[in-house]
Amino acid sequence: MTVEKRLADLGLALPEAPQPLGSYTAVSEAGNLLFISGQVPLVNGQMAFTGQVGRDLSVEEGRAAARTTALNVLAQIGRHLGGFERLERIVRVEGHVSSAEGFHDQPGVLDGASELFAHVLGEQAGHARSAFSHTQLPANAAVALVVIASIRAG
Template identity: 55%
Template sequence: MTDDVMHRLEALGVALPSPPRPLGAYRAVVEAGSMLHVSMQGPLLDGRFAYTGLLGRDLSVEEGREAAKLSVLNALGQIHAHLGSFDRIRQIVRLEGQVACADDFFSHPLVLDGASELLAAAFAERAGHARSVVGVRNLPGNVPIAITLTAELYPS
């Protein structure tokens, strides 16, 4: 089987970043039965936070969308490091986002669309997912968004 997700990412001009190390005492990826759970990922690039601050105060919706794309790319990097390819992914099941924002910011779904749209482009028919997004006061490292991802696996 060929890794069609990697081919689609390459066609989009997107490269997987090196997966960030966990920032605490937890595992970045846990495989449990047919489910793969990726711990919260933020917009880290080369070991540094690429985006910081609150949406609606320090960052625009478009900057939030870019931070969401980078966050989901980090999640995909974690999956690829764990599995060696994306061939075992049957479906992206759930995407959860936490958006650090000003009190009067209400465009959370538009920010998380940056991640959802990248998943749709990369996984095509396997990308349909449930999702939730909430606004929070702050996130570790002052990042504007953090996402978690759950995928269903084909048997190995």
């Protein structure tokens, strides 16, 4: 089953890969690794989830922001590789959550991304993950993901 079919089963589609917000590349390939620059919850070029989880957004909205951001990660991988045939697995996810003071469920928010990866990629989704809390992220994004993936030789 393809990534696109698994997304369709969830009522989702792979978006266009967002353009970087600054002067850097969205994906850098080194050996058998892909380094995906920080992705945020952009939809059609607009920030879909802004502010702090626990103040401006609920945990469920934060999880939705993480899912949207994970879709953008997949879009970057698909664009860079020309599909998903060479993707071996997601190795590491570094999740950043814009959080209100006293909010401590960053791992729960980031589960939105991890669960999407698991549903769409199956065994290729197993990854190590770190969760970080910030008072503000670039462009007032609610969530940002930095991902490392392993790939097969092209």
